[in-house]
Amino acid sequence: MRQMLGRLVHDKAALVAALYLLAVVVVALVAPLIVDASLMRSNLRLRHLPPLHFDHGWWYVLGGDALGRSMLARLVVAARTTLAISFATVSLSLVIGAAIGLVAGLSNAWWSTAIMRAIDVLMSIPSLLLAMVVLFVIGASPPVVVMILTVTRIPIFARTARGQALEIRERPFVSASRVMGASSLHLLVRHMAPLALPTLFSVAALEFAQVMLAESTLTFLGIGVQPPDVTWGLMVSDGQRYLATAWWSALWPGLVIASIALAATILGNWFQVANDPVLRARSARKSRVPAAESKVASNA
Amino acid sequence: MLSKTPLLEIDNLVVDFETPGGTFNAVRGISLCLEQGGSHAIIGESGSGKSVTASAIMSLIDSPPGHVCGGDIRFQGRSILSMPRAERRRLYGRHIAMVFQDPAAHLNPVYPVGWQIAEVCRIHGRPAGEAKRSAIALMDRVGIGDAARRYHAFPHQFSGGQRQRIMIAMAMALRPELLIADEPTTALDVTVQAQILELIRELQQENGSALLLITHDLGVAADIARTVSVMRRGEFVEEGTIADVFVAPRHSYTQKLLEARTSSRPQVTTADAEVLLEVKDVSIDYGSVRAVSDVSLQLRHNEVLCVVGESGSGKSTIANAILRLREITSGSICYRGADIHKLGRAELDAYHRAVQAVFQDPFGSLNPRMSVFDIICEPWSIQRSVLPKSEWRQRSVELMESVGLTAGDLGKYPSEFSGGQRQRIAIARALALQSEIIVCDEAVSALDMTVQGQIISLLQEIRARMGVALLFITHDLTLVRNFADRVIVMKAGEIVEQGSTEDVFSNPKHGYTKMLLAACPVPDPVVQQERRNAAKVASGGNQGAHALARGA
Structure with missing residues (x-):
C-alpha cells in the first residue's frame, strides 16, 4: 500500500487526478453540512443569474438556474447522488462481469459458451427499452436505476474479462502452474485475476463516465432520478433547454462530468502501469530523461 | 569479374x-x-x-x-x-x-x-x-x-x-x-x-x-x-x-x-535403472488430424532421453500429454506402473510433484507480475504438504544458488532478467518439488548459443547431483549428441528410430535419421563441404535435390 502511494506521488498527472477525485468525494460526503437549505429553494429574482461575479455571495459565483437556485450548491448536492449511483453501478458490474468472464474463460466446457451467448443476448436487448419497461413497472428510484444500469454494463466487463482469460490461459506460466497440480481456483486467483484486473480497471474508469451519461439519459426521459433528488445528469438535461439564453446552466455540470471522467481515466491508466513491473520499469527510466517526461504525461 | x-x-x-x-x-x-x-x-x-x-x-x-x-x-x-x-x-x-x-x-x-x-x-x-x-x-x-x-x-x-x-x-x-x-x-x-x-x-x-x-x-x-x-x-x-x-x-x-556445443558428457549407466515413466501405444488426435500415432517410450531413473523431430513431428504433443496438458486419444501413460489418467486425488498430487516442466519461451513461462520469490514458491503454495511456509525463504535461496543465481535476485521481477537467467529461474521452479522427472520442451531453443551451452551444462550438473531424469524435447540434433543417453527420432507423429546416442549418431538405420544428420550443418568448413557432397550423392544428385525441394 505504501509502495503504491509512493508510485502515485511519483506520477504527477495521476496524483492530481487522485487529489481531484478525493476532493469531489469529500465534498459529496459533507454536502449536507455546508449547503444551506435556503440555497435550494427557488428564488425567482435570481433566475438565470449570470455567473462569475460575487454580487450575491460566493454561492452564486457559478450563477443561478432556471428557478434561481445556486448552481454551485446544486452541483455539490448532486455530487452525492451521482457519485453514489455511478460508483455502485460500476463496482457491481465490474465484480459480477469479471467473475462471469474469468470463470467462462477458464473453462472449455459447454456452459462456458452458454454463459457467453446469454451475455450476448443481454447485450442485444436495447438497454433503454429495458430500462423504460422496468422503471415504469417498479417505479424510479436510485437503487432501481443502479440495478438497471448494472445489468446493462455487465456484458462489457464479462467480455473483456473472458478475452483476457482466454489469452492468459494459453501462456506457458499457466501451463507450468497446471503441471504443479494447480486447481482452477489457484489459476484464477494467482494468474488470471492479477493480469486481467488492471485492464478491467481501465475499462471501469471509462465506464464511470458512461454510466453518468446513461443515468442522465434516463433522467432526461423522466424515468431516472426524480426531483427533489438531483444528479449532474439531471442538471445537464434541465440546462440544455436554456442553452441559448443561459449557457452556464448546462456547462458547469457537463464540465464536472467530463473532468471526473478524465480524472478516472488517468487514474485507471496509472493503475495499469503501477501494477505492471515491465511498464513500471520503463516509465521509471523514462522519467529520468527530461525530454521523455512530457511524453509520459501525455500518455497518462 | x-x-x-x-x-x-x-x-x-x-x-x-x-x-x-x-x-x-x-x-x-x-x-x-x-x-x-x-x-x-x-x-x-x-x-x-x-x-x-x-x-x-x-x-x-x-x-x-x-x-x-x-x-x-x-x-x-x-x-x-x-x-x-x-x-x-x-x-x-x-x-x-x-x-x-x-x-x-x-x-x-x-x-x-x-x-x-x-x-x-x-x-x-x-x-x-x-x-x-x-x-x-x-x-x-x-x-x-x-x-x-x-x-x-x-x-x-x-x-x-x-x-x-x-x-x-x-x-x-x-x-x-x-x-x-x-x-x-x-x-x-x-x-x-x-x-x-x-x-x-x-x-x-x-x-x-x-x-x-x-x-x-x-x-x-x-x-x-x-x-x-x-x-x-x-x-x-x-x-x-x-x-x-x-x-x-x-x-x-x-x-x-x-x-559451446562440444562439452563432453559424463558417462552414466542407466540401462538397468528403474522405469519411471512408460508411454504405451499413445495416439493423439487434433480434430481429424492424428498428431501422434502409436508412440511408445520408456524413461528410466536418472536418464536423459532426447526426443528429436522437426516441427509437426508430434514431439511437443507427447510432452504435453505426459504433463497432462493434453488428453490422449488411445493408449496409456504409466508412472511407476500406474496409469496417470486413472489416478485418485492424492496420487495425482504425487504425480504432479514427481513430474515438472521447463518450457521453451523464457519470456512467457514466468508470470510477469510475480516476483521471483513468488514464482519459486508457487509449487509449494499449490502442494502445501511439501514444505512449511517458514522454510520457503531459506529453500528458495538454496534453489536460486543451485541454478547460479543469488538470493538478492528473489525480490526482482522476470523482466529484469535475460533469457538465459529466466530459464534458470524456470529450472529452479521445476526443482522446487524435488521431482524425479523434468520435461524440457525445447528448453534452450530460444537462447543464444553460448547460453544454450551454459543451460545444458546446468541441466547436466543437476541431473548428476539430484538424480532426476530428463525428457528433453528438441529439434536440434547437435545439442543432443553430447547430452543424451538415449535418442528417439520422431517424424509425422511416429517414432522412426530409437536407441543409445552412440548408435543413432554413428550408425543411423532409418533414412530420415540419416537425412537429419546430413542436413545439420557443422561448424567446420571442410567437413561441411564433404557432408554436403555426400548428401547430394545420397539424394541422387541435383535432380533429387530439386524433387526434395518441391516437396518442402
Whole structure:
C-alpha cells in the first residue's frame, strides 16, 4: 500500500487526478453540512443569474438556474447522488462481469459458451427499452436505476474479462502452474485475476463516465432520478433547454462530468502501469530523461 | 569479374540507439569489404549488432531512436548514406536485395505471392505482363511446383520453407549484385534449411551475386560463406577466411562459440535403472488430424532421453500429454506402473510433484507480475504438504544458488532478467518439488548459443547431483549428441528410430535419421563441404535435390 502511494506521488498527472477525485468525494460526503437549505429553494429574482461575479455571495459565483437556485450548491448536492449511483453501478458490474468472464474463460466446457451467448443476448436487448419497461413497472428510484444500469454494463466487463482469460490461459506460466497440480481456483486467483484486473480497471474508469451519461439519459426521459433528488445528469438535461439564453446552466455540470471522467481515466491508466513491473520499469527510466517526461504525461 | 572498387565497403560504421536508459552503441566502428561474387558471413549472438549492420545497409534503421553517427557504407564506390533518397530507392531491389528471417511476417497476407514477386519488377519499371512472366519463371526456379497456378495462391497456403523460397525469388528477381540474408533459415527445420542454403548457393553462382549472410549459426556460416566476421557487442572480434577462423580461432569469444556445443558428457549407466515413466501405444488426435500415432517410450531413473523431430513431428504433443496438458486419444501413460489418467486425488498430487516442466519461451513461462520469490514458491503454495511456509525463504535461496543465481535476485521481477537467467529461474521452479522427472520442451531453443551451452551444462550438473531424469524435447540434433543417453527420432507423429546416442549418431538405420544428420550443418568448413557432397550423392544428385525441394 505504501509502495503504491509512493508510485502515485511519483506520477504527477495521476496524483492530481487522485487529489481531484478525493476532493469531489469529500465534498459529496459533507454536502449536507455546508449547503444551506435556503440555497435550494427557488428564488425567482435570481433566475438565470449570470455567473462569475460575487454580487450575491460566493454561492452564486457559478450563477443561478432556471428557478434561481445556486448552481454551485446544486452541483455539490448532486455530487452525492451521482457519485453514489455511478460508483455502485460500476463496482457491481465490474465484480459480477469479471467473475462471469474469468470463470467462462477458464473453462472449455459447454456452459462456458452458454454463459457467453446469454451475455450476448443481454447485450442485444436495447438497454433503454429495458430500462423504460422496468422503471415504469417498479417505479424510479436510485437503487432501481443502479440495478438497471448494472445489468446493462455487465456484458462489457464479462467480455473483456473472458478475452483476457482466454489469452492468459494459453501462456506457458499457466501451463507450468497446471503441471504443479494447480486447481482452477489457484489459476484464477494467482494468474488470471492479477493480469486481467488492471485492464478491467481501465475499462471501469471509462465506464464511470458512461454510466453518468446513461443515468442522465434516463433522467432526461423522466424515468431516472426524480426531483427533489438531483444528479449532474439531471442538471445537464434541465440546462440544455436554456442553452441559448443561459449557457452556464448546462456547462458547469457537463464540465464536472467530463473532468471526473478524465480524472478516472488517468487514474485507471496509472493503475495499469503501477501494477505492471515491465511498464513500471520503463516509465521509471523514462522519467529520468527530461525530454521523455512530457511524453509520459501525455500518455497518462 | 573483379573490379577495382569492391562491391560493398563498410567503413568504420557507428550506429547508436537513443534509449530511455541512455545511448546504446549498437555498432561500434566496424569495417568490411565484400568483393563482387564473394560470400561473407557475420556471426554473432542476439544483441551483437549484426542485424543492425544489415539494416544500416538497407537504410532500414528506425530513426529515431537509431541513427548512423559515423562511418560510411559504399556500394560500387558510391556512398549509400549520403546519396539522395530517390537514387537509393533505385538501388534497393535492383542492385541490393534482402531476405529476412521470418517470411510469414514479410509477405503481405492479402496479396497473391506471384503478384508480390512481380511487384518488385513493376517497381523497377517493367511492364506488368513481362513482370508476371518473370515472376512465374522465378517461382519455378526456386522450386515452387506448378508455378503458373500457384502464382495466384496466398502466403498462408505455403509452408515455411516455401515462403522463404518465395522471399528469395523476390530478392533475386532483378539479379541483384548483392544479396543480404538476415538469418534466412533460423525459423526453418533443419532439412528445409539445407535445401534453402543450397538454393541460395545455386542462385548466387548463376547470377554472380555477392552474399552477405547474417547468422548466429556457425554451421550455416561454414556451409555457405567464404569469409567471416565474428561480431560481439557491436565490434568485430575476429575476421578472416572461414577456414582460418573456424580451424584456428584466435579470439577467446570465437573459441567459446565453437566450444559451446562440444562439452563432453559424463558417462552414466542407466540401462538397468528403474522405469519411471512408460508411454504405451499413445495416439493423439487434433480434430481429424492424428498428431501422434502409436508412440511408445520408456524413461528410466536418472536418464536423459532426447526426443528429436522437426516441427509437426508430434514431439511437443507427447510432452504435453505426459504433463497432462493434453488428453490422449488411445493408449496409456504409466508412472511407476500406474496409469496417470486413472489416478485418485492424492496420487495425482504425487504425480504432479514427481513430474515438472521447463518450457521453451523464457519470456512467457514466468508470470510477469510475480516476483521471483513468488514464482519459486508457487509449487509449494499449490502442494502445501511439501514444505512449511517458514522454510520457503531459506529453500528458495538454496534453489536460486543451485541454478547460479543469488538470493538478492528473489525480490526482482522476470523482466529484469535475460533469457538465459529466466530459464534458470524456470529450472529452479521445476526443482522446487524435488521431482524425479523434468520435461524440457525445447528448453534452450530460444537462447543464444553460448547460453544454450551454459543451460545444458546446468541441466547436466543437476541431473548428476539430484538424480532426476530428463525428457528433453528438441529439434536440434547437435545439442543432443553430447547430452543424451538415449535418442528417439520422431517424424509425422511416429517414432522412426530409437536407441543409445552412440548408435543413432554413428550408425543411423532409418533414412530420415540419416537425412537429419546430413542436413545439420557443422561448424567446420571442410567437413561441411564433404557432408554436403555426400548428401547430394545420397539424394541422387541435383535432380533429387530439386524433387526434395518441391516437396518442402
